[in-house]
Amino acid sequence: MGIxxxxxxxxxxxxxxxxxSALYQAKHAGRNRCEIYTAPT
Numbered sequence: 001m002g003i004x005x006x007x008x009x010x011x012x013x014x015x016x017x018x019x020x021s022a023l024y025q026a027k028h029a030g031r032n033r034c035e036i037y038t039a040p041t
Contacts, residue, residue, distance in 0.1 A: 004037040
């Protein structure tokens with residue numbers, strides 16, 4: 001599962017893209033995981 005918070009000025013596409021990124025972080029980290037999107041530093 002990937003989680004992303006709605007931010008002011010977001011389009012639905014922006015929001016979904018961040019959640020999708022978190023989802024793929026979870027997939028690469030292993031099974032049965034939930035990841036929260038964090039901005040790259």
